[in-house]
Structures are given as structure tokens and as C-alpha cells.
Amino acid sequence: MSWSARQYTKFEDERTRPVRDLVAAIPTADALRALDLGCGPGNSTAVLAARYPQAFLTGIDSAEDMIRAARDRLPGVTFEIADIANWQSSDSWDVILANAVLHWVPDHEVLLPRLIGTLSSGGSLAVQMPDNLAEPSHVLMQAVANEGPWAAKLAHAAGERSQVASADWYYGLLRPLCTRVDVWRTTYHHPLAGLDAVVEWFKGSGLRPFLAPLSCEEQVEYLLRYRSALADTYPIQPDGTVLLPFPRLFFVATG
Amino acid sequence: MSWSARQYTKFEDERTRPVRDLVAAIPTADALRALDLGCGPGNSTAVLAARYPQAFLTGIDSAEDMIRAARDRLPGVTFEIADIANWQSSDSWDVILANAVLHWVPDHEVLLPRLIGTLSSGGSLAVQMPDNLAEPSHVLMQAVANEGPWAAKLAHAAGERSQVASADWYYGLLRPLCTRVDVWRTTYHHPLAGLDAVVEWFKGSGLRPFLAPLSCEEQVEYLLRYRSALADTYPIQPDGTVLLPFPRLFFVATG
Numbered sequence: 001m002s003w004s005a006r007q008y009t010k011f012e013d014e015r016t017r018p019v020r021d022l023v024a025a026i027p028t029a030d031a032l033r034a035l036d037l038g039c040g041p042g043n044s045t046a047v048l049a050a051r052y053p054q055a056f057l058t059g060i061d062s063a064e065d066m067i068r069a070a071r072d073r074l075p076g077v078t079f080e081i082a083d084i085a086n087w088q089s090s091d092s093w094d095v096i097l098a099n100a101v102l103h104w105v106p107d108h109e110v111l112l113p114r115l116i117g118t119l120s121s122g123g124s125l126a127v128q129m130p131d132n133l134a135e136p137s138h139v140l141m142q143a144v145a146n147e148g149p150w151a152a153k154l155a156h157a158a159g160e161r162s163q164v165a166s167a168d169w170y171y172g173l174l175r176p177l178c179t180r181v182d183v184w185r186t187t188y189h190h191p192l193a194g195l196d197a198v199v200e201w202f203k204g205s206g207l208r209p210f211l212a213p214l215s216c217e218e219q220v221e222y223l224l225r226y227r228s229a230l231a232d233t234y235p236i237q238p239d240g241t242v243l244l245p246f247p248r249l250f251f252v253a254t255g
Numbered sequence: 256m257s258w259s260a261r262q263y264t265k266f267e268d269e270r271t272r273p274v275r276d277l278v279a280a281i282p283t284a285d286a287l288r289a290l291d292l293g294c295g296p297g298n299s300t301a302v303l304a305a306r307y308p309q310a311f312l313t314g315i316d317s318a319e320d321m322i323r324a325a326r327d328r329l330p331g332v333t334f335e336i337a338d339i340a341n342w343q344s345s346d347s348w349d350v351i352l353a354n355a356v357l358h359w360v361p362d363h364e365v366l367l368p369r370l371i372g373t374l375s376s377g378g379s380l381a382v383q384m385p386d387n388l389a390e391p392s393h394v395l396m397q398a399v400a401n402e403g404p405w406a407a408k409l410a411h412a413a414g415e416r417s418q419v420a421s422a423d424w425y426y427g428l429l430r431p432l433c434t435r436v437d438v439w440r441t442t443y444h445h446p447l448a449g450l451d452a453v454v455e456w457f458k459g460s461g462l463r464p465f466l467a468p469l470s471c472e473e474q475v476e477y478l479l480r481y482r483s484a485l486a487d488t489y490p491i492q493p494d495g496t497v498l499l500p501f502p503r504l505f506f507v508a509t510g
Contacts, residue, residue, distance in 0.1 A: 167444040171444065184444060185444075186439055186440070187440045188439045189426065191430075237423075243438070
């Protein structure tokens with residue numbers, strides 16, 4: 001299952017809004033060393049660079065295609081191909097950003113304290129994760145998977161994502177390790193150009209584990225059924241727009 | 256029912272966070288004339304002034320106590336006592352801010368187009384409203400009202416607030432009148448110092464219509480019952496904190 005930088009950046013404006021909101025909420029005034037975990041094509045790294053122009057920046061991502069796009073975009077930043085779950089660093093960080101990535105990484109109760117342990121004094125870990133598994137967009141991905149000839153192939157597709165826990169859970173885990181934990185959950189209502197745009201949006205993210213195991217013909221059929229299921233749930237505005245509600249959980253933990 | 260600037264500003268940091276988020280999302284680059292509808296004690300006006308330091312600012316509020324506090328805080332701004340529902344102005348505005356106020360004003364389907372009509376070209380109407388009537392904090396206000404000896408006195412308390420409609424509804428109303436409508440809904444999880452702090456928080460806002468009709472003795476008894484009802488619903492963190500989830504609906508409509 002490879003990530004496509006081109007597909008992901010089709011909705012770059014909308015996908016960059018959450019990281020702007022996240023970075024704006026970091027209380028750490030100055031950062032000399034900042035890390036972007038799961039930097040993707042570098043759009044989140046660019047937001048970090050704008051907030052901390054003096055900082056030495058490092059970005060890591062597991063997808064070669066993303067790292068290539070990020071290097072083209074920000075030649076002054078160090079980008080490495082690495083897996084967050086196994087990645088170790090002896091450095092300490094003033095800011096660690098993890099935007100739209102930790103829902104693909106398991107064991108938050110181990111991972112997050114480990115990341116907090118690498119912060120400098122007054123440093124911040126800033127996290128944003130899509131919290132949309134209960135949204136119709138994702139319930140329908142699973143329903144279409146269950147009801148098609150591909151059910152066996154897709155039995156484990158949903159399992160690639162980690163469950164995002166509650167705001168209380170993250171607060172309770174992090175507060176004893178930090179001086180301040182700020183938690184919020186925002187549902188953006190993205191105006192997209194009809195149902196086809198909703199399908200395109202998720203082809204770049206949530207649909208990937210459902211499409212990757214399928215043949216080309218199956219993908220076409222799966223997407224047709226998915227689009228038709230969406231039509232029953234997402235009303236079309238008089239101007240043809242579909243408002244896609246997209247909930248995301250945020251927290252900023254400061255050491 | 257009079258508003259108390261002192262009670263309201265007890266949680267000023269937490270109450271100012273939403274207006275900072277709202278003002279940061281306004282796309283209007285420059286504003287010469289900006290209006291703060293329901294300016295309260297001036298905390299929202301101060302955020303507007305910081306974003307648009309060149310602007311000529313006007314704030315209006317129906318509460319004398321609030322206007323007095325606002326004038327003390329920002330002597331360079333014009334503050335007037337006025338009711339939003341009846342207030343008329345022949346001016347045109349580059350930015351109109353309405354932070355945590357329109358849920359007290361009825362008839363949004365008439366009010367909002369009227370406000371949009373007073374915007375200059377490229378101007379923005381930026382609105383934030385608490386969207387918490389379905390939260391336990393508010394359901395319990397009503398339950399305690401219904402189940403006490405004060406039930407008759409409080410029969411109309413909840414009616415003082417307008418129902419906040421859905422994101423889709425506001426988008427559908429405003430999009431035909433504007434070039435861009437940005438809608439989102441954020442639940443802040445405010446860490447408060449135990450259940451007493453939760454009660455104090457709402458004494459400055461949502462509880463006001465429930466307390467105003469009661470005698471002093473009844474208020475004490477009402478608040479005791481309310482606090483005890485909260486205890487069953489809001490878990491206390493190991494450090495004594497209660498996380499208060501507070502959902503708010505935002506939109507920025509640009510002409």
C-alpha cells in the first residue's frame with residue numbers, strides 16, 4: 001500500500017487548515033529544533049517553518065513518494081524515510097508535530113510518553129488525528145467492503161488504523177507527564193464539489209486500505225457502490241456542493 | 256436579568272480562546288471599519304483590535320455593566336449600549352464579529368442576511384455560538400428546573416436562548432449571498448478545577464436565565480442540586496480536574 005503525494009495534495013488547502021490551527025495553538029515561543037513526524041509531502045513542515053523560522057527542522061515519513069515531494073518543496077529541511085513506531089533519536093526537541101499520522105501508529109499509551117520524553121523543557125508535542133471512524137463516510141467504506149464479493153480480501157482493511165481514544169483518555173495519559181495539556185476536537189465542514197470530490201478526497205487517505213487489496217476492476221466497482229451509498233447520506237446543496245463534516249482530535253502537551 | 260462582567264471574566268482565558276480562533280480564520284486582509292456585536296467586557300474587541308490595528312472599531316452590547324468594563328479596557332474604541340435585534344447602522348463594515356452572542360438573538364434567517372447586507376465588498380461576518388444545549392451541562396439545568404418546587408417559575412427559562420441550527424443550514428442560508436462560507440464546530444475540553452468551577456463557569460452564562468427568577472434561598476438549593484447532578488456525568492481526573500467539553504459552532508461568511 002503506497003501513499004501517493006499527488007492524490008493527497010489534491011485537497012491541500014483543506015488538508016492544511018488543521019495543521020495551521022494546530023501549530024497556532026503551540027505555546028512554545030521559540031524552537032531551535034523541531035521535528036515533523038509523518039511529514040507527508042511537506043505541507044505541514046512548511047507551516048512549522050513559517051511559525052519557527054529560526055528552527056533546524058527534520059521531517060520523517062515512511063513513504064518514499066512523500067519524502068521526495070517534501071524535499072522538492074523545502075530544500076533546506078532534512079527529510080528521512082523512517083517508521084515512527086521504530087524511529088529512535090538521541091536528540092531533544094523543542095517542538096514535535098504529528099499531523100494526521102498517529103492514527104496509523106499503534107500503542108499510543110507507549111508511543112506518546114516516549115515522545116514526551118524527548119522534549120526539551122518547555123517543549124511541546126502537537127498532535128492532530130482524524131476522528132472520523134464513526135462518520136457515515138467511514139461506516140459506509142466498511143459496509144461496502146462487507147457486502148461485496150471482496151469481503152474476505154478486505155476483512156482486515158479497517159484494522160490498519162488505530163482507534164483514536166477520547167479527549168479524557170489523552171488528557172489523563174499526558175497530564176502527569178506535562179505542565180499543560182490542551183485538548184480539542186474540531187469538525188470542519190469542507191465544501192466539496194459534489195460526491196465525486198468526496199470519493200476523490202478519501203481515495204487519498206481513508207479508502208487506501210480498502211482499495212489496495214483489490215484488482216483494478218474491483219476498485220471501480222467498489223468505488224461505484226461507495227459513491228452510491230454516500231448519496232443517501234450527504235445532502236447536496238443547491239449550488240452542487242456537498243459539505244463534508246470531518247472531525248479531528250487535537251492535543252498540545254507541553255513539558 | 257443583568258449580565259455581570261466580573262462573573263463572566265472569571266474564565267477569561269478559556270472564553271477568549273474561541274474568539275482568537277474565529278478572528279484568525281477571517282480572510283479579509285485589511286479592515287478600516289470593524290464592528291463587535293455583543294462585545295461583552297471587551298475581550299473579543301481586544302482580539303479584533305490586535306488583528307486589525309488600523310481599523311476604526313465600534314462595539315455594542317445590551318448590558319451597561321459590560322459596556323462600562325469594555326470602555327475601561329479599550330478607551331480608544333467607541334462602545335454603545337444597544338440591542339442587536341433592533342440596532343440599525345447606515346455604515347458599511349469590513350468586518351463584523353459576533354462572538355458568543357447570536358444564540359441570544361432570534362430569527363437568524365432574517366438577522367444574518369441583514370448583517371451580510373451591511374458588509375463592504377470582500378468584508379466578512381464572523382460568528383461563534385455555543386452549541387451546547389444537548390450537552391449534559393445544559394440538559395441537567397433543565398432537569399433540575401423541572402424537578403424542583405420552582406418548576407413553574409422556570410418554565411420559560413430555556414426559551415431565552417435561540418436554537419443554534421446545523422452547519423448545513425447556515426451554509427445554505429449564507430452561500431447564495433457570499434463568495435465564501437467557512438463553517439466548523441469545535442469542542443474545547445477545558446480543564447477546570449473540579450465541579451465547583453464548572454458551576455461557576457455556567458453561573459456567568461447558561462445558568463443565568465435559570466437563576467434570575469429564583470429567590471436567594473432557591474438559588475442556593477438549585478445550585479446544590481445542579482452540582483450533584485453534574486457529579487454523575489463529569490468524571491474527575493486523578494489531579495482533581497474536570498474536563499468540560501464545550502462545543503461551539505463557527506462560521507465566517509465573506510461577501
